[in-house]
Amino acid sequence: MKLKRFLLRYYPPGIILEYEQQNVLKTKSIDLLDLKPNTNVQELVEEIAKKERLITNSRKEQVAQLIIKLQQKISQPDDRYFYLFKVLRAHILPLTNVGFNKSGSCFITGSYDRTCKVWDTASGEELHTLDGHRNVVYAIGFNNPYGDKIATGSFDKTCKLWSTESGKCFHTFKGHNSEIVCLSFNPQSTMLATGSMDNSAKLWDIETGVELSTLTGHSAEIISIGFNTKGDQVITGSFDHTVSVWDVNSGERIHSLIGHKAEISSAQFNWDCSMIITGSMDRTCKIWDAGSGQCMGVLVGHEDEVLDVVFDYTGQYIATASADCTARIYNAFTHELISKLEGHQGEISKITFNPQGTRVITASADKTARIWDPFTGDCKQILEGHTDEIFSCAFNYEGNTIITGSKDNTCRIWR
């Protein structure tokens, strides 16, 4: 094994080692999820070197420099004020979901008008209209971190794979018997997972367009799907009140997470694949051990359905959004409530952290999106201007641009 070079990953903090083994170039990542601005660098370097043989004495100084760079990045104060940059009269019918590519240079919007559009963030110009679906385009996504492909899942029961560059359709994935409402690329971008109202999920090969497997076992609609960071497991959340974890290679179910008393709204792995968070219409969230499938804790407090739940990039904090007009932030390990985000006048349907973990954004039926300090619970800013419910919102990787998508047929860029 020979170390070739280091790559830095800001969010979540980590150092990627590029090395050669038997003439094959490989990478592995050293996650520094606990890194704080005041972490002792020398001690951390020693600790890393103890665990990682590739970090020899001669490399220690380099590693120390990289850690200092990461510390500088995470200690930057975040007092940014967002201004409305552009209103895009994006579609002739309401928007569904929105998403950025990794760098944030472009983003996509899905709509009831059966198209997905690709936009240039800096200019607000439309780059492509991905036209071809015969019904609502509901679920959309980039194959981040690459960003050269876009997947669209539609109520027409098909999923399509497109080139970001040319807007051309590579493949149409046919096989589901009902609406496709969620999708996710694996981190290696070799596979696409789709979840459908037909109670099944499917895995597709991106290169060939062939169906790899059908994940059957749920007894109601699948409305949430995602890979873990390694890409060897898929998680599905269903209206049948359960969550399943599947082995990607065999298509077998590894765990069935049973315990919620109503429909699941969202399910997600944390970064290091050790935990799973699930949100439900039963007004609670549950934290599960990803290895054993055991429930480790229940987050109670919301007075109405939980509509969205997410981990921050490091997997240490959890944000929950509810129909009770509030959002909450919890510590993922202690399950302790850190703050309550109060102020919205309508249900909150979407919540997300910025990659830095220093801000949270919420999208609400009250026609506003709000930016919060997750640790104090203070509302830092109210993004006003949409004339109807906001369905979706997203931060770019740098955390300096926000897009919001609304039922008012427009999309807004804030920066």
Added chain:
Amino acid sequence: MGLLSLLKKLRSNPEQELRILLLGLDNAGKTTLLKSLASEDVSHITPTQGFNIKSVQSEGFKLNVWDIGGQRKIRPYWRNYFENTDVLIYVIDSADRKRFDETGEELSELLAEEKLMGVPVLIFANKQDLMNSARASEIAEGLNLHTIRDRPWNIQACSALNGEGVKDGLNWISKNIQRKKK
């Protein structure tokens, strides 16, 4: 009503819930009717750019009513919403005689849709509060409603603005669905 609630309403739950599609030309009064059904204020209503959904309780049924904008440019998208429809409500502006032909054409196209085959249709002859409105019988004749034989249908005179006749329409729906379910 976030995206998730939309999915919840999209599911077909044949036991107690009905999925009702509310269609008609622009300015027919669909959104006013929807609000009237839900006993909401109907004084300030603007053209619908997309859709509205409300759940209304009637005779033991939960009616999930989908009100879709009627402007010409968005009519091609009506078919987005056809799947799993239990009842079609078609709203006509009874005072807008100039557009009776247009509304008749749209209705016959809907009735020819495969996904709406056999779906009971309730036609609301709306805006009866206006002086110059046509009577329901007049409209029924003009649109040749008596030629509909492949489904239960009914025409109901109403005013979404003052609520008259709206309840009668709902009662017809409840009765016909009950009959269908038996």
